[in-house]
Amino acid sequence: MKSIGPVRKKIPKLPDVKKRAIKLSENVIKKTQKANRFFLAVGEINLFFWYTVKASFSRDFEFKEFLRQCYLVGNKTLPLITITGVVIGLVLTIQARPVLAEFGAVSLLPGMVALSIIREMGPVVTALICAGKIGSGMGAELGSMKVTEQIDAMEVSSTNPIRFLVVPRVMAATLMIPILVLYADALGILGSWAGANIKGEVNFVLFISQAFSAVGFMDLFPAVIKTFFFGAAIGFIGCYKGFTAGRGTESVGKAANESVVVASLLVILIDLVAVQITDMLL
Amino acid sequence: MKSKIKIASPAGSATLSPEQVIEIHNLKIGFGDVPVLRDLSVQLFEKENLVILGKSGSGKSVLIKCIVRLLNPDSGTINVLGENVNKLNDRDLAKLRMKIGFLFQSGALYDSMTIKENLEFPLKRIKKNLSQKEMDEKIAETLENVGLSDTLNKMPSELSGGMRKRASLARTIVVDPMIMLYDEPTTGLDPVTSDEISSLINDVQKKYDTSSIIITHDIECARATADRMIMLKDGEVYLEGSLDEFEKSPDELIQSFFKPKKK
Ligand SMILES: Nc1ncnc2c1ncn2[C@@H]1O[C@H](COP(=O)(O)OP(=O)(O)OP(=O)(O)O)[C@@H](O)[C@H]1O
Ligand SMILES: [Mg+2]
Numbered sequence: 001m002k003s004i005g006p007v008r009k010k011i012p013k014l015p016d017v018k019k020r021a022i023k024l025s026e027n028v029i030k031k032t033q034k035a036n037r038f039f040l041a042v043g044e045i046n047l048f049f050w051y052t053v054k055a056s057f058s059r060d061f062e063f064k065e066f067l068r069q070c071y072l073v074g075n076k077t078l079p080l081i082t083i084t085g086v087v088i089g090l091v092l093t094i095q096a097r098p099v100l101a102e103f104g105a106v107s108l109l110p111g112m113v114a115l116s117i118i119r120e121m122g123p124v125v126t127a128l129i130c131a132g133k134i135g136s137g138m139g140a141e142l143g144s145m146k147v148t149e150q151i152d153a154m155e156v157s158s159t160n161p162i163r164f165l166v167v168p169r170v171m172a173a174t175l176m177i178p179i180l181v182l183y184a185d186a187l188g189i190l191g192s193w194a195g196a197n198i199k200g201e202v203n204f205v206l207f208i209s210q211a212f213s214a215v216g217f218m219d220l221f222p223a224v225i226k227t228f229f230f231g232a233a234i235g236f237i238g239c240y241k242g243f244t245a246g247r248g249t250e251s252v253g254k255a256a257n258e259s260v261v262v263a264s265l266l267v268i269l270i271d272l273v274a275v276q277i278t279d280m281l282l
Numbered sequence: 283m284k285s286k287i288k289i290a291s292p293a294g295s296a297t298l299s300p301e302q303v304i305e306i307h308n309l310k311i312g313f314g315d316v317p318v319l320r321d322l323s324v325q326l327f328e329k330e331n332l333v334i335l336g337k338s339g340s341g342k343s344v345l346i347k348c349i350v351r352l353l354n355p356d357s358g359t360i361n362v363l364g365e366n367v368n369k370l371n372d373r374d375l376a377k378l379r380m381k382i383g384f385l386f387q388s389g390a391l392y393d394s395m396t397i398k399e400n401l402e403f404p405l406k407r408i409k410k411n412l413s414q415k416e417m418d419e420k421i422a423e424t425l426e427n428v429g430l431s432d433t434l435n436k437m438p439s440e441l442s443g444g445m446r447k448r449a450s451l452a453r454t455i456v457v458d459p460m461i462m463l464y465d466e467p468t469t470g471l472d473p474v475t476s477d478e479i480s481s482l483i484n485d486v487q488k489k490y491d492t493s494s495i496i497i498t499h500d501i502e503c504a505r506a507t508a509d510r511m512i513m514l515k516d517g518e519v520y521l522e523g524s525l526d527e528f529e530k531s532p533d534e535l536i537q538s539f540f541k542p543k544k545k
Binding site: 141145148149150152153154155156157158159160 | 347350352372376377379380382384386388390391392393394403404407408457
């Protein structure tokens with residue numbers, strides 16, 4: 001941009017065509033710079049990913065830090081996921097009931113609700129909550145460590161900060177989010193039973209057996225597999241955004257915010273891909 | 283632009299090379315379009331305390347960050363203990379860093395850990411063969427040296443600014459590094475504690491034969507510790523010499539550093 005400025009000044013009266021040509025080249029430069037920045041970011045995220053993968057296979061794994069992170073991930077999200085799980089089951093049941101009643105198919109209710117919770121609602125809603133809670137937490141924590149030079153301090157005491165900070169966090173998220181999803185699924189079905197109970201008493205054992213008779217292995221399996229990817233994506237994005245935070249305290253907030261946005265988007269995209277793949281396989 | 287005054291010229295530096303622990307040649311680094319250091323050459327000799335002076339923003343912190351490769355220079359070479367820092371692979375760099383203590387200007391204490399864990403962190407990784415008991419003793423001794431014995435199990439957020447500074451100094455010296463890089467060790471401390479820190483720096487130097495670079499604005503600290511001094515200006519060495527030569531320098535910039543405290 002700067003190099004174009006003086007050229008313009010040197011030739012004061014330019015024919016229209018030339019002016020346009022300059023304008024065009026300015027635009028091209030602007031676009032190229034934008035594209036360059038984009039590719040630089042892609043390269044950076046790629047590099048960070050491979051560093052993380054490499055560090056995951058290093059001999060000395062920070063087991064204590066990993067356990068601490070697992071505890072934090074669970075502890076931070078459990079109340080929210082408990083409430084959300086129950087409410088989803090409850091709401092789905094209450095809303096689906098009249099429709100099914102119209103067709104005289106109320107007996108299908110438990111199975112239908114269980115299916116939609118296990119295949120879609122449980123995983124996606126839990127992952128989005130975790131993207132908000134855990135992604136932003138990791139982004140803010142690592143971002144503030146970056147800004148206050150704690151990550152640099154680790155590096156100069158010969159500790160690979162990716163191995164110490166990123167690997168345990170990504171692994172904890174990858175492991176814990178599937179567990180949280182299963183927990184949310186269970187509560188969702190419980191909530192659904194409670195919802196069914198509002199209109200007349202429903203036997204719990206009967207309800208559960210009806211619910212699970214509709215759910216097959218090929219419903220549960222892909223749904224669980226994709227949650228590992230949700231977890232990995234949330235942990236990785238949170239760490240990446242924190243790690244690459246700029247200087248100054250405002251970049252901490254930015255890192256936290258961007259973690260949530262990107263992680264949520266990734267969750268949705270992974271879900272889309274997972275659905276396509278499952279569809280192809282079945 | 284060459285430096286205006288040069289008292290102790292490093293002309294004979296080539297012959298002294300075995301004694302040089304840090305050798306920086308023609309270091310150039312900038313951020314965006316703004317050059318911070320240009321063509322800077324500095325040596326640190328064995329067992330000496332080199333004090334670096336310079337106005338805020340003159341690139342002092344950037345300089346010592348280049349030495350441990352937290353920043354990569356645009357050009358120039360940095361040799362530490364005979365190894366070219368920018369050519370090292372990750373493992374060798376980690377090994378070299380174990381021999382260097384780095385006190386961050388901001389302290390950079392890990393704020394999710396207690397003071398004890400903060401000191402344990404480098405100790406565990408750098409002195410791998412210490413038993414837990416030896417480590418505890420070492421930590422207690424170091425904390426006592428900086429006057430923080432009673433903060434062992436406190437979190438950094440519970441300490442005052444000056445206490446944090448001292449805690450992070452303790453974390454730096456606990457591993458007995460061969461080379462110490464102090465970024466403003468006494469800033470924000472009261473005169474009494476400052477004096478204690480200055481003498482601690484000297485003690486560490488004598489006890490472990492360390493070579494140190496001390497960045498400071500605190501002339502009393504410089505007086506107490508300096509074997510040699512360097513003034514940075516415009517990304518170059520503006521003046522190099524002994525404490526005496528600095529104090530007697532007629533240069534206005536130098537005097538502005540020394541005068542106010544004298545009176
Ligand atoms: N990582 C970085 N990115 C961009 N600019 C930087 C970076 N680090 C330092 N700078 C810039 O380099 C210049 C020198 O900074 P430096 O921290 O070395 O100053 P200093 O001499 O240590 O000052 P002070 O005495 O205030 O600590 C400043 O203008 C600063 O803005
Ligand atoms: Mg500084």
